[in-house]
Amino acid sequence: xxxxxxxxxxxxxxxTIEPEAGLKAALATSRADLVxxxxxxxxxxxxxxxFPTGMKWGFCAxxxxxxxxxxxxxxxxxxxxxxxxxxxxxxxxxxLEGMTIGGxxxxxxxxxxxxxxEYTYLRPHLNDVIQKRRxxxxxxxxxxxxxxxxFDVIVAMGAGAYVCGEETALIESLExxxxxxxxxxxxxxxxxxxxxxxxxxxVETLASVAAIMAKGTEWFKSFxxxxxxxxxxxxxxxxxxxxxxxxxPWGITVAELLKEVGGEGAKAVQIGGASGVCxxxxxxxxxxxxxDIPTGGSVMVIGPxxxxxxxAENFLEFFVEESCGQCTPCRLGNPQMLEAVxxxxxxxxxxxxxxxxxxxxxxxxxxxxxxxxxTSPSAFLSILEGFxxxxxxxxxxx
Amino acid sequence: MAxxxxxxxxxxxxxxxxxxxxxxxxxxxxxxxxxKRRFHEIDSETMQTIADVLDIHPVEVHSVASFYxxxxxxxxxxxxxxxxxxLPCDFAGKQAxxxxxxxxxxxxxxxxxxxxxxxxxxTSCMGMCDQGPALLVNDxxxxxxxxxxxxAVVAACRAAAVAKEA
Numbered sequence: 001x002x003x004x005x006x007x008x009x010x011x012x013x014x015x016t017i018e019p020e021a022g023l024k025a026a027l028a029t030s031r032a033d034l035v036x037x038x039x040x041x042x043x044x045x046x047x048x049x050x051f052p053t054g055m056k057w058g059f060c061a062x063x064x065x066x067x068x069x070x071x072x073x074x075x076x077x078x079x080x081x082x083x084x085x086x087x088x089x090x091x092x093x094x095x096l097e098g099m100t101i102g103g104x105x106x107x108x109x110x111x112x113x114x115x116x117x118e119y120t121y122l123r124p125h126l127n128d129v130i131q132k133r134r135x136x137x138x139x140x141x142x143x144x145x146x147x148x149x150x151f152d153v154i155v156a157m158g159a160g161a162y163v164c165g166e167e168t169a170l171i172e173s174l175e176x177x178x179x180x181x182x183x184x185x186x187x188x189x190x191x192x193x194x195x196x197x198x199x200x201x202x203v204e205t206l207a208s209v210a211a212i213m214a215k216g217t218e219w220f221k222s223f224x225x226x227x228x229x230x231x232x233x234x235x236x237x238x239x240x241x242x243x244x245x246x247x248x249p250w251g252i253t254v255a256e257l258l259k260e261v262g263g264e265g266a267k268a269v270q271i272g273g274a275s276g277v278c279x280x281x282x283x284x285x286x287x288x289x290x291x292d293i294p295t296g297g298s299v300m301v302i303g304p305x306x307x308x309x310x311x312a313e314n315f316l317e318f319f320v321e322e323s324c325g326q327c328t329p330c331r332l333g334n335p336q337m338l339e340a341v342x343x344x345x346x347x348x349x350x351x352x353x354x355x356x357x358x359x360x361x362x363x364x365x366x367x368x369x370x371x372x373x374x375t376s377p378s379a380f381l382s383i384l385e386g387f388x389x390x391x392x393x394x395x396x397x398x
Numbered sequence: 399m400a401x402x403x404x405x406x407x408x409x410x411x412x413x414x415x416x417x418x419x420x421x422x423x424x425x426x427x428x429x430x431x432x433x434k435r436r437f438h439e440i441d442s443e444t445m446q447t448i449a450d451v452l453d454i455h456p457v458e459v460h461s462v463a464s465f466y467x468x469x470x471x472x473x474x475x476x477x478x479x480x481x482x483x484x485l486p487c488d489f490a491g492k493q494a495x496x497x498x499x500x501x502x503x504x505x506x507x508x509x510x511x512x513x514x515x516x517x518x519x520x521t522s523c524m525g526m527c528d529q530g531p532a533l534l535v536n537d538x539x540x541x542x543x544x545x546x547x548x549x550a551v552v553a554a555c556r557a558a559a560v561a562k563e564a
Contacts, residue, residue: 005539007528079484079523117431117468118524120537159427160467162522176426178465237486237527244528270485274523300485300527314485318522324465 003121007086009244010260013231014091014207020138022094022213026101027146034105035061038209041217042229047073047165047202048272048296049371053209056199059189060106063197068108070099071193071200074115075170077162078273079318080298083233084203086245088115088122091207092129096153098206100143101213103151106199111153114170117160126155162322166370167192167200169324180326181370202296204233224250228289232297236261238270239303248288255284263301268308268386273298274315275375278308280386308387309394312341312380319376330373333364337380344391358384408444412451426452426462430469435536438514439473467521475510477555479503480521480534487523487530491544495531498545502552515559516552 026034039054060068072095076084087095099111115123130153133139143149161179163169168182171193192198201209208230212220223231228250234257237243241262248257254271258264270278271288272295279286279293286292302311316338325331340357343349361377368374384391403411415432419425429448433440440463442456449456463469481487481496500506503516510517526532529541533548540551 003539005526005529005541076525077523080486080527081523082525082527085525116525118521118534118539121539157428157431158466159431159469160521161465173427174424176423176462178462180465235527237530238489243486274484303489306489310488311485314483314488318484322522 003125004089005085005121007082007244008242009086009236009246012090012233012245012247013211014087014094017094017211017214019093020097021215022210023097023100023138023144025213026104027144027149031061031105031107034101034213037217038105038212041212041220043205043208043212043220044228044290045202046204046208046232046296048078048275048294050290050294053201053205056189056201057102057105059187060108060197060199063190065197067110067194067196068106069193069196069198070102070106070108070111071167071170071174071198072099072111072113072206073165073167073170073200073202074113074119075158075165076119076203077116077165078275078296078298079315080235080237080270080273080300081296082235082237083245083297085119085122087203087207087233088119088126092126093133094207094210095203096129096133096139098201098209099153100139100151101209102199102201102206104143104146104149106197108199109150109152111151112174112193113153113155114158114164114174115155116158116164120157123155123157130155161324162318163324163370163372166372169370170200171198178324180324181372183369204297225287225289225291227291232288234288234295234297234299236263236299236301238299238301239263239266239306240301250289251287253285253287254279254293257288257299258284258301261301265304266301267304267306268302268311270300270302270311270315270379271295271298272378273300274318275371275378277378277382278302278311278386279382283386307345308383308390309341309345312383313338313345315379316341316376319372323372323376327367327369327373329360329364329367330369330376333360333368333373334376336360337377341380344394347394354384405443405447408447409451412444412447416451421452423452423454426454426459427466427469430459430463430466434469434474438476440469440471445471473510473514475515475517476559477515477535478517478519479551480519480524481507482522482524482526482530482532482534483520484523484527486527487532490530490542492531494545495533495543495548498548499552502549515556 044050164179169179173179188198319334445459
């Protein structure tokens, strides 16, 4: 019996996608047209960084190599994110379909699902789906009878490291090394796994690819905004009545989302996980979209009675633990921000120290090697900015 | 425990793993995960043997094992209980669960019980944020954990250990 962990939410578009329709449509298209179709759809990476998927595929397709890879990034470690768990549980076939379409588009013959260790319970389920697809001719030699298109998928396990969600750290981990991010360029699309051209896409991105190929780019673009096409899955947790996984078109306001999940009255919402920004109630009319608040979909609702500094402290403890330690700004900067928050909580943070730590946070944003250190100051800085009065009053002993 | 095996047995065991997983460096993490799951520690002799079989320096093996939270080499209990420490689980009441686990097991976090059954650790976000507090017992996920439920989970592990001995 597979382990099922139920998660509530609203109706998901993925429920309505006809199985294998996307794969069949893709295989009936030339590789160049397929990449163009994904480019035209405006699909941007759903893991959080938002890089245009078609462009990524185009770069990889243009490389000449004997071996290329498609990696599905299922190292869902951003705090407050669990939509990939739901997709892998309920729509694993769509994800594998997306990987197969990607393999066809870029000319790869092997796909790898990099699954975080915390989701080990999902591994038998994924292997089972893969096995069934092989038996049905949807993976393996001459996929769907298309001569010369061989594509198979394996599952590889993570081992407990948030930073391995960063694509070059993920590749290092797959190669058997410490999950320390590489310098870029070269980007993985040029020199990735074992130095071969490699596409790394998020679970949701790949499922969306299958949906786009099944229903068309115009259909996909009918959701969302001009600059953020399509719909998005949001992982909603924290102080609300109905936490769960929700699908909304890009462009929904924070207030609208909170109404759907029973989170009205929140004092703030942390969007994008620990590496995201803390949005105070006065900004709840802002939109979730690449042009306003971009996000991988983590929405943590912070109720009126919470201490905002506890929130900052929790995130910074996380980053101190998860920094890989390779580059100096991240290794040393995170503990300094944590120290500042602890002092603020005690009402004992010297203004000069806080000023220096804020400057250091700015340095981290530009000088850290990977996204971890570049984004870990976001919550800290947005909390200082958004909740200056609350923090100041406390420092004054009010 | 790996240490109860002879050198030859250990080597044969690692060679069998490499046979199954492949001879390349990419097998290192799956090998370490397998050793950890079966022996609950990765001792220096095992690291040396893995290094020999993969033809890499033992320091490389140690460097990888020490990087990943789920692979670190120190001896752990048969049951590693990891409680999620991240914000949504914090909001949902992780502290009461932490207190219950400490009391029930008689150890603090990052400690192992004297009988070698349990290790208690904090872990980063496990992706169960809609149904916290969440904990992992080895690979098994438990959600909406209350102090009472935590005690029941520990009791079930103890019963499973007794059944295994019998």
